[in-house]
Amino acid sequence: MDDALELPNAPPKPVQGDEPDENSSGDEDSGADWTKLSSLNINRPIIPRRGEKEFEPAPGGGSGLQIHVLDRARSAMFDALRATRSTSSKAMSYAVWYPSIARAHVTLSRGIHFTSMGHSVPRKEESEEKTTKRLELLPEEAIYMIERGALFCTKAGGAPMSAQQAFSEMLGTEDMTLEKYQVYSYLKRLGYVVTRATPPSPFYPVTPPSSTSSTPLRHQSLFSRFTFHLTNLFSRFNWWRPLCINPWLRQHMSYEFIYKSLRFIPSGHNAPLHVKHTSASPYKIFYHLYKPSTPFKKTSPPPPDFSVVVVDARVTQMPTLRELDDLFGELPELPPPLPRQRHPQQGPQPARNQLPPAPPTPTTLWSWISSWVFKEPETPSPPPRRPNPFAALKAGKRIVVIAAVDAGNISFFRFGQGGFEDWPMM
Template sequence: MDDNLEQPNAEAKPLLGNEAEEEDQSSGDDDEGPDWTKLMPASSRPIIPKRGDKEFEPLKQGGSGLQQHILLRSRNAMFEALRATRTISNKTVSYGTWHPTLARVSVAVPRGTSMNNVGHTVPREMVMPDGTMKTQKRLELLPEEGVYLIERGSLMCWKEYTIEYPNDGTFESVTGIPMTVQQAYTEMIGTEDLTMDRYQVYAYLKRLGYSVTRSKPPNAFYPVAGLYPPSMSALSSSYILQRIFSTFSSWISGIFSPLFSRAFDWWRPLRINRWLRSEKNHSFMFRSLRFIPSGHKVPIHSHTETTSPYEPFFNLYKPPTPFKKSAPPPPDYQMVVVNARTTPMPSLSELTAIYDNAPELPLPLPRVRNPSQIQGVSYKKNAAGANIPLESRTTKETITPSMTIGAANGLMPSWFSSRTSAPSKQNERRVNPFAVLRQGTKTAIVATVDAGTINIFRFAQGAFETGPWY
């Protein structure tokens, strides 16, 4: 009996005439119920999203004739684009002559913006139309500059021709032979210490927007980059004198400042050994106990070596850096170019030689946190990225009596001044020592070329002995 009740036995009632017409006019979607799959999140839907235009997608039954037609049309369009003739504008094309004896390209007609940061001016003796010799200045390009401009279509180059034809009207005045890109690669690469690896790195950097020059001038007329500012090691003598004066000033200040300060305690004993306080901390004691020297100032073992491949070859200037090719500023970087398959890793002496000519890097800026903003106060971004209220900026521009007193105190000796400047130093944010350790004091950039693949590495001179953990 229970089994009979579990089985459904309901029968559909016969519809009347009006109800049958309404059933026919109603849509079938209402009977199926709501589509709950539309409410599912996009991440849980079992459908692969289609991003971008798809000309073909694999199907189980195979590709159709329309898909094959679309693929063939796209392939033919690509081939037609690659087969198109390269055209250049006459307003941006320069004309020059390749001189194999000089390994230079003399530019007769410089045009376009590509000539703004390449080439250098050299005085040469030239034959005038009347047959006399006269010294004139002309623009010359190095081999890597000539190949790069020829390859990108900015320079039409001819090779210097020395054969003299008889002036009988049979031959015209021939000044050179037009050079192709293949001929420029063959004749220019291999001269003036230019290898294929170095040219690939040069072209790669130029396409990125860098201004690239030689680290070592190839001749006396090549412009030399400006010198780096002197480091702290070069100013060691002035630094020692500064320490002596600061020690003497602090000693005198320790004697006379209690006499002129407001909160003076007559029962406090007078200390005259303030200048020895720097020798009573833990860092000085640990430095005194070291018997193994540390740091990069310790000379390394010197031994005779052959010419090192790790010598800076290019000077790099960032695109925002103001660059003048007649008087280039100090480079932003100096790059070494080596072959990855034939050159081993640099040794300690080779890296030290690069670091000796590199400038000291400035300390990384401390991390600036945005202060809590006050409602109703307008804020402005400063150069460091911190929010500064406009009221504080206007307050700084207004002269107050406290500023006048501070200016008068600046005219007095340092030992008569109050010690109110100590809290401001405590509020300054310290530089993260791990950021200093990661950046290093000096850097060396090495570009390796492995069968046309360029990889750029950075070697940093660590400053582990200057950190608080040492």
């Protein structure tokens, strides 16, 4: 059959039963149907839903029908990308970019973006002698707002910057590279709150340092020291951490003591690494990451959920043991994960309107005294469950996330510091 005879005069009719389900996740694996934009008479283009592939690639090339459908979809995609982006002036914010300080001064803030972006800095205006606080954006925050069409940023006395001009003006300032901005914009679009790990200025809000609950022994009194050692001496025997007091008590003959005797290489992260320091490492914590469910306050940020390192995958090698040890040394130690709660089997429950039986009221003096003296002991609560060692080792004591950017493709790798020496059975 001649291919010229296969040219259709009308678009192909959709087949019944092929409409994608709204709750289906398989539509994300195929291409977008750009032809639906031409039938919509709207000023602001909307990216259409993804559809199913109609044809499989053939070795000798497609037929006339396939070529026609592909050309029509390609033309619709170019028309959608060629459309002018528009936004409402009521939702726009305005800022002025100052290259000397690498900051964008927000003169008018609108929207919910500034609940987690920007920080207040006291500045002295040129025309005024009084110092006033103003809202300023870092380079990555200003580029992100401009790129999404929510900010008009101008230079002093100039026209609003385009996205291309903002990239050329702001990248390369305040240690901001293209790879770091790509990671920032990707995480922000996912709903995370992203802040700088190292404050770029003294007025940038930082996370309060983690406080330790352990009190040094030298600050305790003599009586507290005596009671501390006395309690350790006569405390209940613990198989998880057996006491090693004296050989004649024979409490040192435990698995932990035997394994420590057989170990000829020091274990634990407190042991020094016999590795020479190399040149400056590219593995530095640059971002603090907060989940969308984490309560975040911009003026007093809580401890981060993750710490992110950004590297260029094409010029950076895998991290060495020394570099990972330096990264873990900057992070606080996390508590072990809580054990799973065991839900007991529920027996027959009483009726909703049925009240529990009331205790008998003593009638005579002797019955009252006997009920108080021979009182039934209360049921002791079960002891708290110990954490699962395998879950604790999997979670790690310290966690760092490395974002490797390879020409725009971002891959996240999670590294954890496991404490095998904390679990003697290992």
